Amino acid sequence: MASSYAPPFEGTGEVKEGFLCPLCLKDLQSFYQLQGHYEEEHSGDDRHVRGQLKNLVQKAKKAKDKLLKRDGDDRPDTGSYESFYYGGVDPYMWEPQELGATRSHLDLFKKHRAARIDHYVIEVNKLIIRLEKLTAFDRANADAAKIRAIEKSVVSWVSDSDVPFCPDCGNKFNIRNRRHHCRLCGSIMCRRCMEFVPLPLAQKLINGTREALCVPGSPSQSQSPPAGGGGSGMGSRRGSITSLSSVASILEEKDDEKIRCCHHCMDTLLKRQQKLEEKDHVPDIVKLYERLRMCMEKVEEKAPEYIRMAESLNAGETTYNLDTAGGLRLEVQKYYELIDALSKKILTLGTKSEPQPHPKALQLQRMIRYTATLFVQEKLLGLMSLPTKDKYEELKEKRKQDQERRLQQERQAAQESLKRRQEYEKNRPPANGELPQASRATHMTKAGGWLPSADSAHARSELEDPLLQQIENIQSFLRQAREAQRTDEVAMLEENLRQLQDEYDQQQTSMAIALSQKLAQEESLQQGELQRLEEREREGREQWGSTFVSTQPSFTWEPSLDINPAGDHQVESGVETTAEIPTLKTEASPSAVRALSSLTPLEDSPPRLRSLGGHITPPSGEGQSSTSLNPFEEEDSTPIEEDPSNPFFEDIKKEVSNGKKEYNPFEEDTDREDQQAETTPSNPFGEDDADTGNPFMDASGNSPEASTNPFDGDVDDEALPDVDMIEEELLLQQIDNIRAYIFDAKLSGRLDEVELLSENLKELQHTLQEQKKKRH
């Protein structure tokens, strides 16, 4: 496709490449410039230049898809082009722009930090080693003096005389305010500034550090060989220390369960502890969040695949299997549910626990939930549904027929051109029969004695389709006319024949669902085609000489034709009558005939159409009832439809109220809105909703078919007349839809709707169950 836009390789001599303007072939450097050039130069020439460009883009895309063997994936790629205009900004501004300048200070930062960290790590490790020494013996059973001796041996204590004031709070030391030594660094502080390391904490710190040492590459430990050495040496020493016995001391309070330290050391230790704790601890929210993200990724991955499938299936293509797509849909939907559930769990995390989480934590949870709902909203509601099995069959047929028709049209066109050529040769060029209108006029004047008559020999009463019969008839007329050398009639009849055949094709499409019938018809069509060919061949040999008897039956079955293309019928009937009239009024003047012929179709068609209005033609009627006129659908869609429409009513009302306040240029709008607002309350669904609370039941009550339901008395079943008719897929889809609405309603906090909808959902599910039961 794109190749058609490429410049011709031969002839021009030079081959131009790159961003050429399709109109003036000016070479432009970039896409943006081309675009700009377009707007500058050609916006006057062609108002749809943008559209052309767009086509170009899309064509190129399609070509690319083709190359990548992704046939059948030619959904319109809207948005890709618009994105260039995104924000309504001048395209000149939107040249590809690289990231602005940056400068990293990380190296410098790390250099300074490393120096600092070394210091810090050494300090921490020193403290840990000392702590281990202090806790390595049996403190409970050692006497105070001994403990003190050991403690003093770990770190040299600052001498009391050097420190007259507490370095932390500045109070003077005296008998009352005694000096205390930090067992970890040996410094002095007062009682109030003193802190204690409980033994369990100490143990934890030591163990944690030792574990960390085993893990290679742990950041804080990587540059701390002294700690490693000290740590390993510890174990051997422990035995000797623990063997020491103890005697209680009365001089000092005994630190059985804790170790005195200064607040600086305590600080360092606490930081260390926190770090250790965080290392192993994964909060719930993180676990949930990770699962949430995983689901989102899965959706990102599967959803496009599904949409591709659904689009293909909805177009009636056979590239994908309906069941696989259904499975995929279910899978994607499950992920959505999971996302919903997970995000809800995150939202409520910790809200029931006693110390309420920090407001920021709650905010975080809310935001995650909000994002998840946005995500689902955007993706789920854009997820198109699949056709039902029947519908799919129909779609497939339709597509097939489209293709067939195209093929047939081509064939026909070929035939016709062949035919025309033959006629041309036969009837000599000056024949004026090509223009149907002129020919009609001449025919009328010449009508004189010639009458086509239905070929009784070929009257195919066995053909069910009236159209086919009509075609047959016309074909016979055609033959007769040809034999009578009536070129005008021939042309006209050919025109009619073509119209009839088109008509027939259309009817065929509409009858797609009646499979068996359709097949027969197809066959007969082919037969007809063959017949036609045969007949044309026989043309020369055969004689004509029949009478006008069988046009009458052709008229009687006319009403059973499809209603839709009324125009065609008029032409048809016109033809018939024109064919008819000459017989009845052979003596009539040409002008009268003409007047009649133009009148009759007008007079004739309305009553016919009216009579047709009452009943539906059997073949197409069947197809319709099984597809779109399913009574359940109507019933079912009622409750669903009204709920989502509620917010809009609100919106509109809001707008109306806004609109009323603006008097200036929008009076028209306001009027219209007012009208809407007026109609809103009269909306039957709104009333239903208000009255019964469950419009679903209400609707079923009104249903005339409710009484024919075999399951009288059962409310649920009553609500669903013609249960057997309901396709399971339809139900499933409906359930999906309702779920989507529930979801949305929940989001916007319309709780009453949620209730209502979930009730409906329940009912639907129940029906589904019922139906399954019945089937088995």
Next chain:
Amino acid sequence: MNVTLAVKQYISKMIENSGPGMKVLLMDKETTSIVSVVYTQSEILQKEVYLFERIDSQSRDSMKHLKAICFLRPTKENVQHLIQELRRPKYSVYFIYFSNVISKSEIKALAEADEQEVVAEVQEFYGDFIAVNPHVFSLNLQGVSRGRTWEPSMLSRCTQGLTSVLLALKKCPMIRYQLSSDMAKRLAESVKQIITKEYELFDFRKTEVPPLLLILDRSDDAITPLLNQWTYQAMVHELLGLNNNRIDLSRVPGISKDLREVVLSAENDEFYANNLYMNFGEIGTNIKNLMEDFQKKKPKGQQKLESISDMKAFVDNYPQFKKMSGTVSKHVTVVGELSRLVSERQLMEVSEVEQELACQNDHSNAQQNVRRLLQNPRVSELDAVRLVMLYALRYERHSSSILPSLMEELSRKGVSERYRRMVQSVVEYGGKRIRGSDLITPTDAVAITKQFFKGLKGVENVYTQHQPLLHDTLDQLIKGRLKDSQFPYLGASSLRDRPQDIMVFLIGGATYEEALTVYNLNRNTPGVRIVLGGSAIHNTKSFLEEVMLATGHSGDRAQGSGRHSTRR
């Protein structure tokens, strides 16, 4: 040359650098504005950034499962806050980005605070300006001058802002400045100094024609910010006030709760993007179309959704529809309010006279019109004052000036003392004594004939006939005709060719009318790309504040100066 995109790219790069996982964005007051102008919440939520925190906020809790992205201006306070933060980290990892150049000593201080090794990244990302439109940036600074000189803190902030724009766009420009303004010269020198000092940073790939930075002074054109506007964006700013693309609608009578504050961002609002530069009449039509479109898309509320295919179509369109209903109600409200104000304040009549004052030279007619409107009771105080100001600026030296009697008229009308004093201040700020170029009466032959022809042709739209002075300046610059004597180059070298990439900065603030002018110049002159910046984006009110601060008559209402004094 797209400042919005530049900031967006910086931010998305920051987020990208931090990898997957829950994130918090730590900002200061100014970077919050910088980010919020280019990104919507939902957009940034999709990038897993769930919390937005101020670095100086005390209420933050320790959340070790979050990664922190810090986007901060390199101020002393911020560095101090960050040091505190790193000493007791609340988050697991820190990715630190400064919006401008930071000193080595501060890096060292930060590094020494990071004892727990929580910092994973330290970079400078030069997004130190507010990207209002793709071609317009602002620094949101009020009161940059004291008399005719810089307020010192403002000079450094402007220099930082301007250099960060240059770095974000990767331009190392030649600099021209307005000779008549000492402030322009000071700023030009200051920017040049930074470029010289940080020559490594400004070492970009050389383009054929070097980019140009033109520094102008607002006082050269005090008329433009005094005019009523009729294009959407400018009008919204003039009548409702746009602050970081947000409008406060809480004063609108009968406003619904969720429309109290609305965001107008061309990035996310297609209607706004397409109508930004449309005039009021066109917007009326377009919003009607929008409504009709909306009604068409609305799934025929009253009709039944008969079949599955209807339902399907409905579901398919639903999100889009929801989005659209938001857009519709927002714009209907905004435009409705605008039109209410227009009729209430008789802005059509006022604007016509304003335009006449600004563009025509017919003293007797002008004085009659101004007088007539001053007597109209429906003309608001502000509009009355601005008419007198325009008259005062326009006919400052006219032999038969009726300014004194107009002032009397004002006080008779009951216009406050404060406003009346402003008339004098405006003349002091932007009067003939100050102006370097010919704002009002063109002197050279070309300009005179031009105006003559303009007069012959008549004007298409009386409300939009005014062209800001900036248009002429840039037009001459593009054509290579801007006089070196009025706009000298800084340094010895000068540009031979016509400039292609132009950054123009207005000390004392730009206006949306000028933004429109630059937009049109960008569209109509292929190959030329212009970015407009200002110390602020003014409407009449904020411009008058600026004038009062500059002329030192701010008196009791010194909103801006309070903020600045803390900086000093």
